[in-house]
Amino acid sequence: MGLTITGHAQLMGGVALWVMVLNGGVAAQDAPVTPVTPLQRIVVGTGNDKVAIDTPQAVTVLDQEAIDAQQARTIGDLFSEVPGVTPIGSNSVLGESFNIRGIGEAFSGDENRIIIQVDGVNKFYEQYRMGSFFSDPELYKQVEVLRGPASSTLYGSGAMGGVITFTTKDASDFLDPGDRIGGRLKTSWDSNGNGWLGSAIIAAEPVKNLELLGNLNYRQSQDIKDGQGNDINDTDFSSVNGLIKARYTFGENDDQSVFASYENWSSDEDDQNYDQISWGPDFGEVDRTVTDQTAIIGYENSFYGNDLLDVKAQVSWSDTRVEQKNQDELCVQFAPPPAPPTCYYPFGYNSEYSYETWQGKADNVATFQLGESWMAYLTTGIDGQYQERRNPRDFGSYQRSGSGSHPEGETTNVGGYTQAELVWNDRITLIPGMRIDYSNVSVDSYVDGSGNTINLNEDKSEVGYSPKLAAMIKMSDWFGVFGSIAHTERLPSLDEVFTNYTLNDVEKELSNNFEAGFTLSFDDLALEGDAFRLKATAFRNNVTNFYASYWDGTSVVTEIIPKARYEGLELEASYATNSVYGTLGASLIRGENATTGGYLNAIPADNAFLKIGYLYRPWNLDFGWKGDFYASQDLVGDDEEKTAGYALHNLYAAWKPTEGHLADSEFRFNVDNVFDKSYRNHLSDDEGAGRSFKLSFARKF
Incomplete structure (x- = not known):
């Protein structure tokens, strides 16, 4: 029922400590600086690029520094510093999925409730007792989390929870002007599990x-x-992962690239x-x-010189594949002793799950100057995908x-969208948008x-609509208000339409989401050159025909809830001076x-987190403390366990020499x-990790 008394005391004590540290930091300042706080990071996943605090939607950006610091x-x-986002499942690298604003379950088909993309390519895997996304943090330079259904316009109908987009590293990140070759070597060690990483970039x-x-x-x-x-x-594992990229820029004024x-x-x-989810030995x-x-x-x-054309297009192939061998025989006592138990392989001697997907997308951003005060940006696009799911x-x-529960079949999706951004004097931003999606799921044979071939030859088609209207109004240089209304429709998945290889008459999930919030932006608040940013968001998401899946102790059960409601509050705040900084995030859902x-x-x-840090610029030494505070959770369903609250304390330090033999090291x-x-x-089925000492060294060349 909210933060416990202990959680409140710890959180308030942390805030008080932050204030005292900041007051001490003010006296120490002698050189103004223009800092960049997390809410000032650039967001590219909302249409026209803008900083996070100026988007009329809850969005968090993790840049390269934030990724490395974790x-x-x-x-x-x-995602420990992203309000409203929780990894679910387990600590296993093969058992992780995501929950955004309460949407996302370990045993549920969340393929389009939460959209995950890598460089614009949809990524999702579903096996019910596995995670949904497999990758490594070292591949990425930026992660954006767009919370809520308003993101459906650009990414796909049904994104009731939101969107997570990953952007991989580029060659330009490691090349200075005039360089022909560059790169980075990195190694790290983790005491908990004696884990280590070796990374090389050229x-x-x-x-x-x-x-x-x-x-x-x-x-x-x-x-x-x-x-x-x-x-x-x-939680033991080893993984090999890699990335190769090429880009060639050409044309007049280098306005084209492949x-x-x-x-x-x-x-x-x-x-x-x-x-990999609940550690049940039964399988x-x-x-x-x-x-x-x-x-x-x-x-x-x-199209240099033409404001009406700015085209991006790509085609892609994605394949997620899990091969399983040498499964144990399961023995079940179907008849009372002395009858022997019946032993069998429930999933066969060998099995292979695969999601193979071909995708294509193209969009254009047109820029219009509407008089002296108005600017307009019109994004239009189309995307489509064809997916084959197999499980021999x-x-x-x-x-x-x-x-x-996991039928083989094909899914075809095609969508078209348009989104306008109307900006008046950088004070008022209006964003209307509309998306229409067509989906077809089918099973042939x-x-x-018993080994019999059944020719089903059935399919089901649906159309989904995702309109939205968002607005941001800067009432003054330091105060802004925003809000949005978004509707989205999740089209039934292959599992839902063909459970037990029977064509089921299932309806779309319908979501109506309302958000409102305010922003505060102060520069030179306590001393010259400092910056304070705050963004608070309240939301309510009403869902019709909600498909809730859970493990009842015997099997996975799907319950269709006629009316479901999600609502909550999110807070992000940050403050930075030349040397002292702090960030605060909180979520109540x-x-x-x-x-x-019920x-x-x-x-x-x-939950809430609070980070307090100090940057000693003469040595380029950054160090600090972060606290993670979680309340007890007793607002649970009948089949769900309650969990106790807790607080975690973490320390960090980073040193980046700028001179001498260690220059360009980290x-x-x-x-x-x-x-x-x-x-x-609360959303994990295993215990959390204990104390861990982590060391890393990286060197650019």
Whole structure:
């Protein structure tokens, strides 16, 4: 029921400490600076580029510095400073998924409730007892999280939770003007699990305007330990991942470019639990190989001198594949003793799940000058994808297709969208938008549990609409208000339409979302050159025909809730001087079954984080403390466990020498969970990681 008394005291104590440190920092200042706070980072996922605080939507940007500072072991570790976003599932690199504003469940089909993209390519995997996204933090230079259904306009209908976009590194990130070759070497070590990373990046511009990048990473870890010193099962892993990119720029004024990239992540693990989510032993152990690939080719043309054309287009291929071998026989006592138990392989001797997807997209941004005061930016585009989902299972005498809960089949999606941004004197911004999506899911034939081939030849088509209207008004230089109204429709997935290979008459999920908030922006607040930014957002999301899936102790059950409601508050704030800085984030979310009055599953506990840091500029030394505060969660559904609140304390330091032999080097030292606290995140099925010492060294050349 909100932050507990202990949580309130710890949070208020942290705020008081922040104020005292800032007061001390004010006296120490003697050189003004223009700092950039997290709310001033550039957002590229909202149409026309803008800073985060000026978007009429809740959005958080993690730039390269923020990603490096996390020293993340897995992708989920990146989001500890993003309000409203919670990694779910487990600490296993193969068991992570995401929850945004209470939407996202470990056993639920969230393929278009939360859209995940890498360089504009949709990424999603579903096996119910596995995670949904497999990758490595070292591949990326920026991550954007757009919370709420308003992001559906540009990314796809049904994004009720929001969108997470990952941007991979570029050669230009490692090349100074005039360089022909450059790069970076990096290594890191994590005491919890004795994990380490080796990373090498080579960037080159062998001829003018041709940029090439190669990035190879190897990461491994033993099982990590919780706060009690116990091993957390299946958190050991090794992965090899890499990225190659090429871009050639040409044309008058270098206004055109062609580009291509290929990314590969793979992990080969033996003796893993089949169930990577809840560690249930009922499904036995497997030898498992996971491979994720993405290939892109594209073209961009800004049409120098023509404000009406700025075209970007790309086609891509994506394949996420999980191969499983040597599964244990499961033995079940169907008849009372002395009858022997029946032993069988529930998923066959070998099986392979795959999501293979071909995608294409193109858009254009037209710029209009509407008199002296008005500017308009019109984004129009089209995208489409064709996906084949396969799950052959080897039962010796025959190969079965899929399963009742995971049928094989094809999905085709085509969408068109338009979004206008009308700006008056940089004071008023209006953003109307509309998206229309067509989806078709189909199953031709399949092999049933007896080895018989069944010709189903059925399909189902739907059309979804996603209109929105957002507005931002700067009432003064320091105060702004914003709000949005967005509707989106999630089209039924292959699983929902063809459960047990039967064509089911399922309806679309409908979401109506309302958001409102305000911003504060102060420069020279306490001393010359400082900056304070704050953004507060309140939201309510009413969902009709909500599909809620959960494990009832025997099987995965899907319940259709006629009316569901999500609502909450989010806060982001930051302050920075020449040397002292601090950031604060908080999230409070409620989920209600509006039909029965009960609580929804998968609602994260109220939480907040507070970071206080100091930058000693003569040495370019950055160090500080971060606290993560989580309330107890007792607003749970009937089949969900309550969890206790907790607080985690973390320390960090980074040194970036600018002179001498160590120039262009970077040293980082983090201590996570300093007091080795024992805890469990409410949306995780395993215990949280105990204390960890992290070291990293990187050197650019």
